[in-house]
Amino acid sequence: MPADGMPLRERFTQGLDAPICLTWELTYACNLACVHCLSSSGRRDPMELTPAEACHIVDELADMKVFYVNIGGGEPMLRPDFFDLVGYAVDKKVGVKFSTNGTRLTAERARRLAGMDYVDVQVSIDGALASTNDSVRGEGSFAAARTAMDNLAAANFGQFKISVVVTRENVTQLDQFSAIAESYGAQLRLTRFRPSGRGVETWDRLHPTAEQQRMLYHWLLERPDVLTGDSFFHLSALGAPLDGLNLCGAGRVVCLIDPIGDVYACPFVIDKEFLAGNVRGDGGFAAVWRQSDLFRSLREPQSAGACASCGSYDACQGGCMAAKFFTGLPLDGPDPECVFGHGEDALAARDAAAHPGAAVGHSKVDRHGTPIPVPTPVRFRTGALA
Amino acid sequence: MLLSEDKEVQDAEPVSEDEVDELLVEEVSIDGMCGVY
Amino acid sequence: MSVTDERVEAPAPDFDPDRAWRVHPQVALRDESFGALAYHYGTRRLLFLKSRPLVDLVSALDRFESATAAIEALIPENEQAQYTRALARLAKSEVIDAR
Numbered sequence: 001m002p003a004d005g006m007p008l009r010e011r012f013t014q015g016l017d018a019p020i021c022l023t024w025e026l027t028y029a030c031n032l033a034c035v036h037c038l039s040s041s042g043r044r045d046p047m048e049l050t051p052a053e054a055c056h057i058v059d060e061l062a063d064m065k066v067f068y069v070n071i072g073g074g075e076p077m078l079r080p081d082f083f084d085l086v087g088y089a090v091d092k093k094v095g096v097k098f099s100t101n102g103t104r105l106t107a108e109r110a111r112r113l114a115g116m117d118y119v120d121v122q123v124s125i126d127g128a129l130a131s132t133n134d135s136v137r138g139e140g141s142f143a144a145a146r147t148a149m150d151n152l153a154a155a156n157f158g159q160f161k162i163s164v165v166v167t168r169e170n171v172t173q174l175d176q177f178s179a180i181a182e183s184y185g186a187q188l189r190l191t192r193f194r195p196s197g198r199g200v201e202t203w204d205r206l207h208p209t210a211e212q213q214r215m216l217y218h219w220l221l222e223r224p225d226v227l228t229g230d231s232f233f234h235l236s237a238l239g240a241p242l243d244g245l246n247l248c249g250a251g252r253v254v255c256l257i258d259p260i261g262d263v264y265a266c267p268f269v270i271d272k273e274f275l276a277g278n279v280r281g282d283g284g285f286a287a288v289w290r291q292s293d294l295f296r297s298l299r300e301p302q303s304a305g306a307c308a309s310c311g312s313y314d315a316c317q318g319g320c321m322a323a324k325f326f327t328g329l330p331l332d333g334p335d336p337e338c339v340f341g342h343g344e345d346a347l348a349a350r351d352a353a354a355h356p357g358a359a360v361g362h363s364k365v366d367r368h369g370t371p372i373p374v375p376t377p378v379r380f381r382t383g384a385l386a
Numbered sequence: 387m388l389l390s391e392d393k394e395v396q397d398a399e400p401v402s403e404d405e406v407d408e409l410l411v412e413e414v415s416i417d418g419m420c421g422v423y
Numbered sequence: 424m425s426v427t428d429e430r431v432e433a434p435a436p437d438f439d440p441d442r443a444w445r446v447h448p449q450v451a452l453r454d455e456s457f458g459a460l461a462y463h464y465g466t467r468r469l470l471f472l473k474s475r476p477l478v479d480l481v482s483a484l485d486r487f488e489s490a491t492a493a494i495e496a497l498i499p500e501n502e503q504a505q506y507t508r509a510l511a512r513l514a515k516s517e518v519i520d521a522r
Contacts (some may be wrong), residue, residue: 400508405507405515407469409473409474409505410472410473410474410505410509410512411443411446411470411472411473411477411509411512411513412470412473412507413468413469413470413516414465414469414471415468415469416462416468416469418469
């Protein structure tokens with residue numbers, strides 16, 4: 001315990017004066033249409049932050065001593081000012097990791113990235129085989145991602161990350177993911193599939209079963225070098241805790257800045273229920289982080305509710321807000337994937353009307369405003385992957 | 387070599403010195419907090 | 424790119440408290456209510472320094488000719504061994520380096 005006796009983990013639930021790191025989605029534009037997209041991306045928002053506004057956010061993050069920003073989207077490399085912004089951030093001592101589908105990570109851009117300091121690259125795949133991956137991310141997306149990885153390797157970029165959202169279909173491929181990462185000297189990252197964005201519609205079908213999650217937990221315990229973004233802390237109720245803070249960081253140590261400057265508790269709760277404010281307001285990002293009603297309430301002790309009598313509540317903290325919210329479960333109750341099955345009971349008991357449907361968000365739509373079917377195939381531009 | 391520097395000791399079940407050390411220093415990956423992309 | 428390949432780390436040299444130490448030039452310290460966050464921009468490692476005296480000690484290292492001298496000046500005698508071990512831990516994670 002620190003000198004004053006409060007455990008660090010408890011202190012973090014009370015929030016900090018500045019995030020430790022945060023997610024920043026640069027654009028809702030995307031050239032893929034993955035079935036589980038947490039941000040329902042596809043169409044660029046007309047109110048997207050300008051390059052100048054984006055640089056101003058970097059200035060604020062630097063002033064607040066935010067060490068690291070996780071840039072994503074949509075597809076962040078679709079922003080015309082992508083390299084300018086990343087360069088500006090690292091010059092101001094805000095380290096950058098950006099997450100990409102790889103379709104725009106050409107050999108030349110890989111070389112450019114290799115020449116930059118303090119930039120981490122994370123390439124997303126959701127299958128160890130093209131068939132598994134493309135059924136979620138679209139035909140051609142696996143090949144594009146592998147080409148991006150090959151480009152990074154050829155450019156001597158160094159260690160990059162390969163990030164996978166664990167699903168019912170790819171959880172049987174963990175060793176293969178490991179092998180792919182090893183073949184590049186890359187770091188493997190596995191993260192939890194939350195029922196967010198377009199994931200609302202696909203979660204029932206694709207989230208891992210209880211048995212699969214137990215297997216995953218034990219696999220992760222044996223591989224402390226695999227990153228998880230602390231996204232499986234709900235599994236820590238199974239035994240020894242996994243690496244990480246093992247707590248929900250939303251609004252406490254992390255948050256999301258979205259492409260139009262909206263600040264949400266985390267990238268998995270893009271919903272007005274979890275909207276804290278907008279960076280374009282007086283006081284910018286700092287005022288939202290420090291003074292918004294939402295974040296203040298998240299930094300209060302949370303009610304265990306139905307979980308209060310469970311001996312494992314301290315380990316799992318009742319799980320993930322996003323998982324509960326988007327499956328229509330109360331926030332003060334079990335996670336839908338509670339390892340003891342309490343979540344399944346709650347889902348069965350839940351009023352069907354409580355389940356939020358998928359919002360269109362920024363998904364691509366046809367001329368009637370109907371979301372087009374996902375996934376959509378990657379259309380390679382001539383020479384785009386040269 | 388101090389016990390606290392021995393990697394095998396660090397990776398093994400904590401002995402009393404390591405437990406005392408955790409009072410002062412704790413390491414977490416920058417990827418170790420939930421709610422990040 | 425400057426990321427250390429963490430799978431091929433060189434073995435940590437023994438921490439010699441009689442040498443002169445300092446905060447590693449690639450490390451940022453950020454004060455917090457519990458002490459401080461320490462982030463190494465090169466290795467992406469994040470550490471929590473969980474007492475104010477530890478933060479003050481680490482920040483003061485470059486003003487003393489040895490870590491031992493700093494510890495003796497700033498830390499109560501019955502805690503000196505513990506703080507020496509804490510510095511060794513920080514040296515292992517390259518939060519501090521010998522100057």
